[in-house]
Amino acid sequence: MKSKFSLLFFLTFVITFAFQACGQKKDKTIKTTTANVISKPNNPYYSNTDTSKINIPNSEWKKVLPADVYAVMREADTERPFTGKYWDADTKGTYYCASCGNLLFKSTAKFASSCGWPSFFEQENKKSIVFREDNSIGMERIEALCGRCGGHLGHLFDDGPKPTGKRYCMNSIALDFIPDKM
Template identity: 75%
Template sequence: MKTKSFFCILLFLPLFIFQACGQNKEVKNSEMTSAATNSSKAKNPYYSHTDTTKLNLTDAEWKKILPEDVYLVSRKADTERPFTGKYWNTDVKGTYYCAACGNTLFRSGAKFSSSCGWPSFFEQENKKSIVFKDDNSIGMERIEALCGRCGGHLGHLFDDGPAPTGKRYCMNSIALDFVPDAK
């Protein structure tokens, strides 16, 4: 696994340098207070952990209801800096949801430590929870992972994860909400 982590760092080093030079926006601080998170959900009439109706809002509508940092990642495909997100290094049991719409994305049992600086999962909650599209935005071929309900950018999918899937869903913490299991 250390070889994969080293490869991940080498692979993304040019991206980090590119972003550090100001050529691409990035979310600088993905830590949100619970008060800010709760107030953003209260203002977002589309946020639901149970409604799976596809959403088709305009960019202006999303901008009105999402906190700026969530908007930049979810709607503009920005990336938070590695090792700064609130979920990259946690092992609490629970469920991860889309921060923009509340769609169920992952269970904590599918989370693993990839040492790449972002939360990583080997399997999505169900086949419709996340959809994919090709992404050649930084001069390399990647697969973008999008929320299956609202189409918000979550991160990317790679083929270097653990068994049983061999997949690594590399997600932005700011694009996720987490609800711990009841004790």
Template identity: 70%
Template sequence: MKNNSFVNILFLLPLFMLSACGQNKQSLDIKKTPSNNTINKPGNPYYSNTDTTKLKLSEAQWKKVLPEDVYLVMRKAETEIAFTGKYWNTDQKGTYYCASCGNLLFRSTAKFSSSCGWPSFFEQENKKSVVYKNDFSYNMERIEALCGRCDGHLGHLFDDGPPPTGKRYCMNSIALDFIPDSK
């Protein structure tokens, strides 16, 4: 019986790692425009920190403009490996945007250390910045968090966060772009 328990633990460990969220493997070609706190992404005409128009692009269009690792996470709902992303353990002040379309998602004032290996936030920027979908993948019942502008996969929403919301937006670092506050 003890052998079965060990085998069950080995089987469930990867599922546990998937149940939280995701992280980043490579840095993206992002250029910050110093004059106005926007990000310029050459080759992605759909990226804007100011346009909130809902995007309806085909998978072929997204595949053309997103790096492969970003495409796999944001369009195919892949998950980064825990503790590998660039934002999971940072406390720098600033603003987080969707890595696919530039939509404003979170402020650093809503970020907290959850020790899950992915960046976690207790609230989104506004009601429309993040939308939700039931996710029954991997034989689990979760709530998938999607960008409110492009419907890109960001991570998942859990009910184990701190006050005042009790929520934990567990996000893939690679799904986020970050602009630090001006000094």
């Protein structure tokens, strides 16, 4: 019975993946501008410069975050693979928490992992991301959370490239991006 369930789960995943990946445009240039990332007037907790830890109740986050961002960052939902705007982007710049603006990654730490989500081998600093065990889907994983607001970003795996051997597998929707000035 277990093998039938595993096979069914695998086939469902493959079919879902095939439909999601079909017909998607492969534009690796991010068209985000600094103006629409730094300023979030509806979110008083967003700051690209404040690194102090904040403890905001989910009821307040629900008021200031878009529903899809709230679902991922406050309820640990996951965007579908190969659908996020940053999974295969290669523009140089900096990635921030989409909830609070905390600095998370530099694009120099991003690599092509082919997993369908943006992947990084190193976080910007030791406090930018914190971790906890996640056994939510019947497998042992390490959940990655924003070190400032505690928002769900994705997961950490030990199958990344050198020098760290880590793969920070992040949800695009949990990230904001500011490109480097040319």
